[in-house]
Amino acid sequence: MGNENKNFLEKISCWYKKHGRTSLPWRKTSNPYEILMAEMMLQKTHAVEQVLPVYKEFLRKYPNVQRLSEAEEIEIKKIICSLGLQNIRSRRFKELGVKLKSQFKSKVPDEYNDLVSLPGVGEYIANAVLCMAFNKKEVMVDANFGRVLGRIFYGKEEYPPSKNKTWKLAKDLIPNNNCRQFNLGIIDLGAIVCKPKSPKCELCPFEEVCIYSIQTKNAIMK
């Protein structure tokens, strides 16, 4: 690992430990089912706070695949209705439970191709489960992630960077160990500090090296 990558990792890990959303319940578990259900609920939901009570109630009622596979769709819908898209979500959750039970012995699989074969599971959720539940070296590239890396490494000229460029950057940077902290640190930095419209660069560990921040300061000084 080059010095540049090492510095990046040290900065993001240190920031995440101090400021990251480490107390979220799905961040404190490595249970694949709990992580998968959290990611399914977070998908197309704007506020994490909206998901918290629903997630807790959902796991209380359906603590494992077996219970989810036996659930009535209408009962699932009642619990998750505040998240929106409740018809689609409740159908998917039910299908998910049934498929995990019938094809994966009531376990969440640990292979990418198996994960993306599940209802409602795409590239991001599959990688999130692989990284957070199975400690695999996979990048979790979402909009926050792309924005942070794009601003730091490409600045304003190529903003936002293409999906291919973001993925390449992420794969070059991800460490062999502790990829969970790496992914979640970048995602949280994007959600809390490097916001889409007004990044709070003065609070960011990358302020001095970030091309976007340097360009902004130079533009003000002109």
Ligand code: SF4
């Ligand atoms: S320095 Fe500013 S623009 Fe760059 S990553 Fe940090 S918050 Fe975002």
